[in-house]
Structure formats: C-alpha cells, structure tokens
Amino acid sequence: MPASAVRIVEVGPRDGLQNIKEPITTATKVELIQRLERTGLRTIELTSIVSPRAIPQLSDCQDVLSGQSVKRLQADPDRRFPVLVPNLKGLDIAIRYGVREVAVFVSATEGFSRANINCSVGEGIQRARCVAEKAAQYGIAVRGYVSCIFADPYDGPTEPSAVLHAARALLGMGCYEVSLGDTLGVGTPSKVHSLVTYLVENDIPIDQLAGHFHDTYGQGASNVWQAYQCGMRVFDSSVSGLGGCPFAPGAKGNVATEDLVYMFDNAGVETGVDLSRLVETGTWISETLSRKNASRAQKEIYHVYRTYSGVDHP
Numbered sequence: 001m002p003a004s005a006v007r008i009v010e011v012g013p014r015d016g017l018q019n020i021k022e023p024i025t026t027a028t029k030v031e032l033i034q035r036l037e038r039t040g041l042r043t044i045e046l047t048s049i050v051s052p053r054a055i056p057q058l059s060d061c062q063d064v065l066s067g068q069s070v071k072r073l074q075a076d077p078d079r080r081f082p083v084l085v086p087n088l089k090g091l092d093i094a095i096r097y098g099v100r101e102v103a104v105f106v107s108a109t110e111g112f113s114r115a116n117i118n119c120s121v122g123e124g125i126q127r128a129r130c131v132a133e134k135a136a137q138y139g140i141a142v143r144g145y146v147s148c149i150f151a152d153p154y155d156g157p158t159e160p161s162a163v164l165h166a167a168r169a170l171l172g173m174g175c176y177e178v179s180l181g182d183t184l185g186v187g188t189p190s191k192v193h194s195l196v197t198y199l200v201e202n203d204i205p206i207d208q209l210a211g212h213f214h215d216t217y218g219q220g221a222s223n224v225w226q227a228y229q230c231g232m233r234v235f236d237s238s239v240s241g242l243g244g245c246p247f248a249p250g251a252k253g254n255v256a257t258e259d260l261v262y263m264f265d266n267a268g269v270e271t272g273v274d275l276s277r278l279v280e281t282g283t284w285i286s287e288t289l290s291r292k293n294a295s296r297a298q299k300e301i302y303h304v305y306r307t308y309s310g311v312d313h314p
C-alpha cells in the first residue's frame with residue numbers, strides 16, 4: 001500500500017446497527033457484510049459479542065458468525081474482520097466460531113466506562129488485557145479502542161493524559177492498532193490536531209493509531225482529513241453514516257464511509273474502495289432499514305447519476 005494510501009475500517013455492521021431499536025434480520029446483517037466486502041473494503045467489523053441485555057440488536061451475533069458466507073469471507077488472509085468483545089466470555093465465543101481478529105474497548109473516562117461496560121477504567125483495561133493475552137495464545141489479532149477521547153457524556157471534557165494512558169495500555173497488551181473514539185462526535189480539526197500531536201510527542205506511533213469519529217456536529221470528514229495531515233492512515237467509518245451507542249446519548253452516527261471515499265478519491269489518495277458500489281450499498285441499507293441516508297456525498301452522487309444516466313441506481 002503506498003505511503004499516502006488509507007485503510008478504511010467499516011464499522012457499519014457493528015457500530016452502525018447496535019443502537020437501532022427496530023428488529024433487523026440476521027439475513028440483512030449478513031447481506032450488508034457481503035455487499036460491503038464487494039466494494040473492496042479490506043476491514044469490516046462484523047458484529048459484537050456482548051451482553052444481549054446491553055445491546056439487544058446484536059444478540060444474533062452467533063448466527064451471523066456461523067453462516068457459511070461469513071465464514072468464507074473470514075478465510076481471506078488479505079482482509080480483516082474484527083469482532084468486538086468486552087471480556088473472556090466474548091473471546092471464548094469468538095474462538096468457537098473461528099474468528100481471526102477481535103477488538104477490545106476501554107474508555108479514557110470513568111463515567112462512560114461504568115455505563116458502557118459496568119466497571120472502572122482500570123478494571124476495563126485489566127479485562128482487555130486478559131482478552132489480549134488469551135487471544136495471542138490462539139493467534140487471534142487484537143485491535144483496541146479508546147472511547148471518549150474528547151469528552152464523556154457523564155464526566156465532561158477528557159484530559160489528553162487519560163487518552164494517552166489508555167492508548168499506552170492497549171498497545172502494551174499487544175493491540176496492533178488503537179482506534180481513537182470520539183464517541184460523542186464533539187471533536188473538531190483543531191482538537192484532533194492537538195490530541196494526535198500530544199500522543200505522538202509522547203511516543204505513541206502514528207502508524208498504530210486510527211481515527212473513529214462520530215459525526216454529531218458535521219465535523220467527521222474534516223477531523224479525518226486533519227488526522228490524515230498528521231500522518232494517520234487508518235480511519236473507521238460506517239456506510240450511510242449509521243452508528244451510535246446507547247450509552248452515549250445524543251451522539252450521532254459514524255462519519256459516512258461514502259464521504260471519506262469521496263474525499264480521498266478527490267485528493268488522489270488510494271482507498272481500494274469502489275465508490276459507486278459503496279453508494280449502492282448505502283442506498284440499499286438505508287431503504288431496507290427505512291432510515292435517512294446520512295452520507296452527504298451519496299446524495300450528490302446518486303442525484304448526478306440519475307440525472308445523467310436516466311436509471312435509478314448507480
């Protein structure tokens with residue numbers, strides 16, 4: 001991959017769906033994963049194995065993972081299909097289904113940690129460490145998330161040193177990459193610049209960082225561009241801007257994958273993703289779930305395509 005290229009981590013099937021109250025069939029979830037894979041995305045987070053009381057929408061995670069088509073996808077050595085797990089119970093289930101990568105998640109802040117995983121930051125790090133150690137024994141790759149990098153819904157603004165502490169702990173336990181989660185979507189490019197600069201100055205390698213920006217204030221794509229200018233090359237996003245967490249009230253979806261691919265395509269930055277297929281997938285999932293498509297690029301591309309081609313779908 002050229003030094004200027006980016007890897008997009010599609011979190012639609014997990015972050016995108018986890019906060020939707022209406023039932024979504026397992027077949028729709030599996031079809032979403034398959035369609036996303038056909039766009040060229042090289043990393044797709046498949047689901048989460050968490051308490052079904054915490055996240056009822058993903059309580060069919062084992063059905064998603066047991067399907068032959070999802071098993072076949074995971075056999076591709078050139079792609080990553082992480083599954084979010086909060087504890088050893090989640091990891092043990094992932095092992096049973098032959099999952100090759102898991103994602104562990106900790107919060108930089110106490111309030112969100114309690115609400116999200118029912119323990120302190122320190123206990124959350126310890127749990128993640130147990131998962132990472134056992135995963136290593138099974139040859140399973142581990143990705144890490146730090147949530148609430150700029151603010152916590154219960155505690156207010158986050159100290160950068162708290163993000164540093166969590167990121168160091170995740171890398172120290174063997175995560176190959178740490179995704180910086182702006183869970184509330186309150187980040188702006190200047191905040192991104194300050195935090196990323198601070199982390200790098202404190203010896204966190206930029207090539208082990210990823211950006212995970214929720215788009216509450218419409219800053220998601222700008223935040224990604226700013227982080228890209230700081231040298232970051234991995235970004236999480238969700239098709240049609242789906243996303244949110246039941247324990248982060250008021251936060252909007254992830255930055256839309258379509259918007260990132262549109263932005264990077266126009267900058268000559270390689271993503272490996274076919275934008276028209278992606279727009280088609282975003283249109284399909286929005287229609288299937290009867291939800292407004294939050295991608296701004298999608299609207300324009302879809303409109304232009306219909307105007308000039310006279311057909312309905314790109």
Ligand code: HMG
Binds near residue numbers: 015091146147246
């Ligand atoms: P707890 O209640 O303290 O744990 O929850 P527990 O061990 O007492 O278990 C409670 C029940 O859950 C038990 O079932 C367990 O068996 C079951 P019961 O006996 O009551 O029937 N359980 C599980 N079931 C399936 N899979 C598991 C599992 N573990 C326990 N792995 C716990 C603690 C961590 C389990 C819970 O709080 C939880 O599952 N939290 C997950 C919440 C979540 O998924 N949040 C969204 C993802 S994080 C996010 O969105 C942020 C991110 O996108 C980045 C960003 O935006 O910043 C990543």
Ligand code: MG
Binds near residue numbers: 244
């Ligand atoms: Mg998120």
